Amino acid sequence: MRPEDLDVALRPRSSWEAMELGTALLRRHAGAVWQPWLLATLPVFALLNAAAWMLDRLWLAMVLMWWLKPLFERIPLYVLSRGVFGRTPPAWETLRAQVAFGRGAMPGYLLWRRLSPARSLLLPVDVLEGTAGTQRWMRRRVVGGPAYAQAALLTWTCWLFELALALGAVAAVFVAVPAELLPASLRSFWALLYGGPPPWLLLGFNLAFWLAMSVIGPFYTAAGFGLYLNRRTETEAWDVELAFRRLRERLLAQAAAPLAVALLACTLLLPWSAYAQEPGDDAEPATLEQVFGPRLADDAGFREAAARAYRDPPLGGERTLVEWKPKAKERPQRRPGPDLSALAALLSLLAEWGLWILAGVLLLAVVLTAPRWLPWLRGSLRRRRTVPTPVATVVLAEPEPLPDDIASVARRLWQDGRQRDALALLYRGSVEAMSLQAGVELPPGATEAQCLRAARRLPLDAARELFAGVVRVWQYAAYAGRLPEQDEFESLLDAARVQWGWSR
Amino acid sequence: MPPQAVAAHERTGTAAAPAAMLDTYREVLTPEGVALHLPAAGPVPRALAWLIDLFVRVAVLLALSMLLGLLGGLGQGLYLVGLFLVFWAYPIVLEAAWNGQTPGKRALGLRVVAGDGAPVGWLPAVVRNLMRSVDMLPFGYATGLASCLYDRHGRRLGDLVADTVVVHVAPRRIDPVLPPATPQAPAQVLLPDEQAAIVAFGERAPRLSAGRQAELAALLFPLTGSAGSEGVRRLYGLANWLLGRR
Numbered sequence: 001m002r003p004e005d006l007d008v009a010l011r012p013r014s015s016w017e018a019m020e021l022g023t024a025l026l027r028r029h030a031g032a033v034w035q036p037w038l039l040a041t042l043p044v045f046a047l048l049n050a051a052a053w054m055l056d057r058l059w060l061a062m063v064l065m066w067w068l069k070p071l072f073e074r075i076p077l078y079v080l081s082r083g084v085f086g087r088t089p090p091a092w093e094t095l096r097a098q099v100a101f102g103r104g105a106m107p108g109y110l111l112w113r114r115l116s117p118a119r120s121l122l123l124p125v126d127v128l129e130g131t132a133g134t135q136r137w138m139r140r141r142v143v144g145g146p147a148y149a150q151a152a153l154l155t156w157t158c159w160l161f162e163l164a165l166a167l168g169a170v171a172a173v174f175v176a177v178p179a180e181l182l183p184a185s186l187r188s189f190w191a192l193l194y195g196g197p198p199p200w201l202l203l204g205f206n207l208a209f210w211l212a213m214s215v216i217g218p219f220y221t222a223a224g225f226g227l228y229l230n231r232r233t234e235t236e237a238w239d240v241e242l243a244f245r246r247l248r249e250r251l252l253a254q255a256a257a258p259l260a261v262a263l264l265a266c267t268l269l270l271p272w273s274a275y276a277q278e279p280g281d282d283a284e285p286a287t288l289e290q291v292f293g294p295r296l297a298d299d300a301g302f303r304e305a306a307a308r309a310y311r312d313p314p315l316g317g318e319r320t321l322v323e324w325k326p327k328a329k330e331r332p333q334r335r336p337g338p339d340l341s342a343l344a345a346l347l348s349l350l351a352e353w354g355l356w357i358l359a360g361v362l363l364l365a366v367v368l369t370a371p372r373w374l375p376w377l378r379g380s381l382r383r384r385r386t387v388p389t390p391v392a393t394v395v396l397a398e399p400e401p402l403p404d405d406i407a408s409v410a411r412r413l414w415q416d417g418r419q420r421d422a423l424a425l426l427y428r429g430s431v432e433a434m435s436l437q438a439g440v441e442l443p444p445g446a447t448e449a450q451c452l453r454a455a456r457r458l459p460l461d462a463a464r465e466l467f468a469g470v471v472r473v474w475q476y477a478a479y480a481g482r483l484p485e486q487d488e489f490e491s492l493l494d495a496a497r498v499q500w501g502w503s504r
Numbered sequence: 505m506p507p508q509a510v511a512a513h514e515r516t517g518t519a520a521a522p523a524a525m526l527d528t529y530r531e532v533l534t535p536e537g538v539a540l541h542l543p544a545a546g547p548v549p550r551a552l553a554w555l556i557d558l559f560v561r562v563a564v565l566l567a568l569s570m571l572l573g574l575l576g577g578l579g580q581g582l583y584l585v586g587l588f589l590v591f592w593a594y595p596i597v598l599e600a601a602w603n604g605q606t607p608g609k610r611a612l613g614l615r616v617v618a619g620d621g622a623p624v625g626w627l628p629a630v631v632r633n634l635m636r637s638v639d640m641l642p643f644g645y646a647t648g649l650a651s652c653l654y655d656r657h658g659r660r661l662g663d664l665v666a667d668t669v670v671v672h673v674a675p676r677r678i679d680p681v682l683p684p685a686t687p688q689a690p691a692q693v694l695l696p697d698e699q700a701a702i703v704a705f706g707e708r709a710p711r712l713s714a715g716r717q718a719e720l721a722a723l724l725f726p727l728t729g730s731a732g733s734e735g736v737r738r739l740y741g742l743a744n745w746l747l748g749r750r
Binding site: 007008009012013014016017019020021023024025027028153154157158160161163164165167168169170171172174175215219223234235236237239240241243244245246247248250251252254255337340341344347348351 | 525526527528543544545546547548549551552574575576577578579581582612613641642643644645646647649650653656658672675692694697698700701704705708709711712716720723724725726727
């Protein structure tokens with residue numbers, strides 16, 4: 001099994017979440033599982049029922065069908081164990097493979113292991129790993145260990161699911177019966193069950209159970225397979241291995257030649273003691289014979305000392321427990337409880353009237369506050385399928401060329417009541433003049449901050465201050481909507497005309 | 505699509521158009537472009553949670569009936585009110601007011617959230633629990649079970665109508681315990697997921713066999729420049745450093 005070829009995302013999951021991974025895998029390969037499942041179980045179902053009918057023991061077919069479940073569960077297991085690597089085996093291949101797939105494990109699962117509560121988790125161990133003997137037993141313990149309880153609960157829950165679906169199929173018949181005929185048909189159904197059910201009814205039950213088994217069985221196996229995958233991810237840290245492999249590939253690709261040389265040098269220079277320690281870490285702890293060799297003597301004094309040590313109260317296993325017990329047996333006292341009927345009558349009277357009053361008050365409150373909560377309820381009942389508000393687009397106008405006489409045009413705009421346009425013109429003109437005087441090429445759409453930064457190149461202090469003033473006034477107007485006073489605008493305009501050399 | 509999926513398929517050379525790596529979460533994209541992963545819960549833990557809730561409710565009703573039995577007719581009336589509340593208000597109130605969890609869901613580590621991962625509100629809680637009467641049909645939640653098995657995110661009809669999901673709650677993480685090692689800065693710049701993998705190694709390696717630890721550490725020879733138990737120790741050092749232990 002090569003984790004790097006896996007088609008599912010591995011990460012540490014809880015056992016419950018691991019089941020969802022298995023069922024998600026089953027949903028992805030649903031067709032490849034249920035086709036061979038139906039092809040395999042339908043003939044067996046027909047054969048068993050025919051045989052049981054001849055023997056006049058139809059219930060036997062149901063029991064046998066249930067007993068043979070481990071045989072059928074190999075089908076989803078086969079498909080999922082391939083599907084986990086992104087391969088979907090066709091139905092005929094799955095069916096043909098069933099002859100030999102996990103043959104060694106089947107006798108156990110059909111006989112002494114049939115009632116094992118963790119079948120879904122342990123079946124993959126036996127069928128997919130192909131180990132034998134003691135090793136298999138150990139693998140079962142390692143894989144099964146911490147997830148055994150969840151696997152048992154899974155088995156139990158799936159059994160209940162099957163029951164619910166089978167009885168649901170039976171009950172669905174009665175849902176179709178009109179309500180006025182329901183009591184009569186229920187009574188006749190019970191009579192039918194009570195007085196020895198006819199074969200067609202038993203066959204119907206068998207069919208319902210086969211249907212339920214066909215729905216739940218693959219899900220059960222898949223959930224168990226998910227648990228199995230998760231346990232192996234836990235015990236072997238597959239997700240870490242995958243991440244390490246990716247990191248390794250990246251590092252090797254990133255630094256091909258020079259680093260390799262450096263690393264080689266590094267390894268050669270490493271202290272050899274690091275390697276010398278290595279076997280010692282994993283070795284078995286030494287026994288007395290290994291340590292002392294032939295000099296080891298069986299000392300009676302040592303044994304005596306050891307026995308004495310065990311008798312020592314702090315080390316030994318005996319302790320005294322003191323507890324109190326009542327001397328006399330408690331006599332059961334039966335006294336009639338106090339007569340509460342008067343209290344009960346009073347409470348019931350209060351409760352009756354109180355409830356009516358409460359209901360009236362509530363109704364009044366609901367009606368009176370309707371205008372407040374009705375719109376809220378209407379609003380919250382609406383499906384929140386929000387349509388993204390369309391973004392308003394405006395075609396950008398080509399910037400008008402600056403007029404020759406900026407100052408007089410700006411003043412006229414101001415007097416016409418278009419103060420904002422006047423300030424915009426003043427700003428644009430100032431920027432143009434500034435870039436000319438400072439000898440800076442501004443990018444198209446330069447921000448105010450960029451312009452201010454460029455203005456630092458201006459040779460004159462006065463020019464720099466003026467430009468900063470223009471920018472500040474423009475920003476107040478543009479972003480805060482705060483227009484300057486008339487005198488302030490006039491003085492700014494005059495200063496600009498002098499500084500930037502605008503005509504007049 | 506994550507890069508590792510591409511890498512895996514390129515190596516095996518199977519699919520021409522590789523499918524995304526199979527995972528069990530429901531992905532929700534927030535308006536900020538952040539992908540939230542909601543680990544959807546399937547029928548098995550949900551059924552167990554429901555069973556626990558059933559036991560709790562039956563126990564409450566039993567205690568109630570013993571207390572109210574003393575009051576005669578009034579007690580019977582109150583008991584009927586209690587019966588109604590315990591069976592219909594219990595899940596609604598707990599889910600809406602207690603973080604989307606009933607005691608059973610809490611025990612199984614589940615939570616109800618809205619379809620986009622937000623906390624479930626009163627109206628969805630009412631809707632999804634009233635829809636139980638449909639999910640119960642025709643017997644023993646068979647309809648809800650079928651829907652839960654079929655749906656990719658394990659939703660029953662009530663969840664579909666109320667647009668809610670039951671999700672697994674990640675267990676609260678305790679401060680990771682790493683084997684002590686001298687913290688050591690990595691020689692290379694590591695990407696976030698690679699750092700996470702090294703820390704995960706530090707957390708989980710002590711429970712692996714010594715051979716497997718060495719095998720994993722040998723993969724990172726290009727990073728640590730050493731293999732065997734020395735490599736393992738160096739990885740522990742890196743993990744300690746990455747966790748900010750200097």
